[in-house]
Amino acid sequence: MSHGTLCAAFQDTAARHPDKVALRTPDDSVAITWREYAQRVRSIAAGLAGLGVRHGDTVGLMLTNRPEFHLVDTAVLHVGATPFSVYNTLAPEQLNYVLNNAGNRVIVCESQFLPVIRQAVEGTAVEHVVCVDDAPGGTLALADVEAAPDADFDFDASWRSVQPDDLLTIIYTSGTTGPPKGVELTHANATALRAALADAAHVSSDDRILSYLPDAHIANRGAAHYLAIFFAIEVTTLADVKQAVAVLPTVRPTVFFAVPQVWYKVKAAIELALDAEKSPTKRRLANWAIDVGRRTARMRSDGVPVPHRLELQHAAADRLVLAPIRRKLGMDEVRLALTGSAPISPDVLEFVLALGIPCSEVWGMSETAAVGASNRPGSIRIGTVGEAAAGVSLKLADDGELLISGPCVMRGYRGEPEKTAEALDADGWLHTGDIATIDADGYVTIVDRKKELIVTTGGKNISPAAIEDALHAASPLIRGAVAIGNDRPYVTALLTLDPEMAAAFVEHSGTGGGDPETLAQNPAIRTEIERAVDDANTHLSHVEQVKKFALLPDVWEPGGDEFTPTLKLRRKPIATKYAGQIEELYAG
Numbered sequence: 001m002s003h004g005t006l007c008a009a010f011q012d013t014a015a016r017h018p019d020k021v022a023l024r025t026p027d028d029s030v031a032i033t034w035r036e037y038a039q040r041v042r043s044i045a046a047g048l049a050g051l052g053v054r055h056g057d058t059v060g061l062m063l064t065n066r067p068e069f070h071l072v073d074t075a076v077l078h079v080g081a082t083p084f085s086v087y088n089t090l091a092p093e094q095l096n097y098v099l100n101n102a103g104n105r106v107i108v109c110e111s112q113f114l115p116v117i118r119q120a121v122e123g124t125a126v127e128h129v130v131c132v133d134d135a136p137g138g139t140l141a142l143a144d145v146e147a148a149p150d151a152d153f154d155f156d157a158s159w160r161s162v163q164p165d166d167l168l169t170i171i172y173t174s175g176t177t178g179p180p181k182g183v184e185l186t187h188a189n190a191t192a193l194r195a196a197l198a199d200a201a202h203v204s205s206d207d208r209i210l211s212y213l214p215d216a217h218i219a220n221r222g223a224a225h226y227l228a229i230f231f232a233i234e235v236t237t238l239a240d241v242k243q244a245v246a247v248l249p250t251v252r253p254t255v256f257f258a259v260p261q262v263w264y265k266v267k268a269a270i271e272l273a274l275d276a277e278k279s280p281t282k283r284r285l286a287n288w289a290i291d292v293g294r295r296t297a298r299m300r301s302d303g304v305p306v307p308h309r310l311e312l313q314h315a316a317a318d319r320l321v322l323a324p325i326r327r328k329l330g331m332d333e334v335r336l337a338l339t340g341s342a343p344i345s346p347d348v349l350e351f352v353l354a355l356g357i358p359c360s361e362v363w364g365m366s367e368t369a370a371v372g373a374s375n376r377p378g379s380i381r382i383g384t385v386g387e388a389a390a391g392v393s394l395k396l397a398d399d400g401e402l403l404i405s406g407p408c409v410m411r412g413y414r415g416e417p418e419k420t421a422e423a424l425d426a427d428g429w430l431h432t433g434d435i436a437t438i439d440a441d442g443y444v445t446i447v448d449r450k451k452e453l454i455v456t457t458g459g460k461n462i463s464p465a466a467i468e469d470a471l472h473a474a475s476p477l478i479r480g481a482v483a484i485g486n487d488r489p490y491v492t493a494l495l496t497l498d499p500e501m502a503a504a505f506v507e508h509s510g511t512g513g514g515d516p517e518t519l520a521q522n523p524a525i526r527t528e529i530e531r532a533v534d535d536a537n538t539h540l541s542h543v544e545q546v547k548k549f550a551l552l553p554d555v556w557e558p559g560g561d562e563f564t565p566t567l568k569l570r571r572k573p574i575a576t577k578y579a580g581q582i583e584e585l586y587a588g
Contacts (some may be wrong), residue, residue: 206254
């Protein structure tokens, strides 16, 4: 069967794997086979038609990672309509903006989000609020929607009428520089994502993936929803993103996508465990094994033949230390690990590869359906985002901006032709806003966002991301790191603590505890942060080095003033909020 649309792909997969589990929760309290998935999609689609949803309409989703997301999203597609997800951290006025842009008459949610939704729907086209877990006053239960189908709805004719150029979803950008833009992606864009993954890795129905990042973000929606449908991958949904690392031993995924912050936590957890190891012999053995893994990973990355002696050492290190670590982490069956959404510190990626986790850094955008460049397993180059994906053309503009064209590129920004014209030129090249380099072998290195480069009063162009990566790599205690220096004589930094890591650090060192403000003033913590900044500076050029820093007593959470829901920095709000602290760093 042709996979020109996600509907056709879903019907094909459900027919070929009817008894295989498609969707489950970590404790198996919910386990849905592809046959059951297909039956629910049919009944939910008919129920949505009963609410008046028609081909070309939009339907909003405000859900945590749970099986119902997949059921409802896929059902909406089979009606010929367009499902889109919103970030669960949106304030009412932000959600109102998105709903007005999308123009949806139906929103499907969990009851916990009703207080925000009830404020947000004022003045929008929303007529029906459907709850998947309850039916408070003024809402409909999903079960009741399914029980009231449109008697005239022809399910098979409906999904067969969907065309590759029809709208698949709207991805709302996380709004680091203003109101979010609605990226319109088509079914053909999803097919381009399938082709890119099929070219880069051999994914199959034997694979398992954990869905824990927001489905409003293209990375999770693409990997744990669209690709799961194309390749019949088993999806385990996890409602609490903070439990992702803890639940891995239960899920044992074979495919795992994570943003850099997750990999930083993996590295930090291992280092803290090693510090707490009471046996000096075991500690030395573990450090030796990780060092052997690092050297091997670096040589493979550099394309240097690994000496036979090091290969033998690496085999012993893996058997004695690295394989047990992977088993304890629950990552012993991972065949394909990916890191993306933001740059990862090369030092941290080297550490992950040293453990024997085949982690590839990739690059893509909402505007390209998460397709762009990737490191193929077996040919990973640390510090790069790899080579152009299948079907993609990449080139650099005169100022170093990365341009991309191909079947993955969006239709445009919803209702914003001027912004679409700014991003997509007449020849079909998308201007990404990323400054990059491309080496002779086609490997791409992202320098930074074009609009975020620091230009000092001395005229030096500096990448804040490179400085922030070095700070993150220097200590697991650092959660938030923002390099400051635009129109300034030197670079400074605002830092915040990772509360869990900081609490574990003071407990291990026996120097007390307390709330974030107390921890930020703890002398042992401050000494560790000073050491980390000094260490980071040894990996930076003179003009990049952090001359002063402020350790803030605040906790930065995803979706807050400082981080987007996908942990990208909101630089302008940070600069405004902490203007006083920044001025103090440059006083005198």
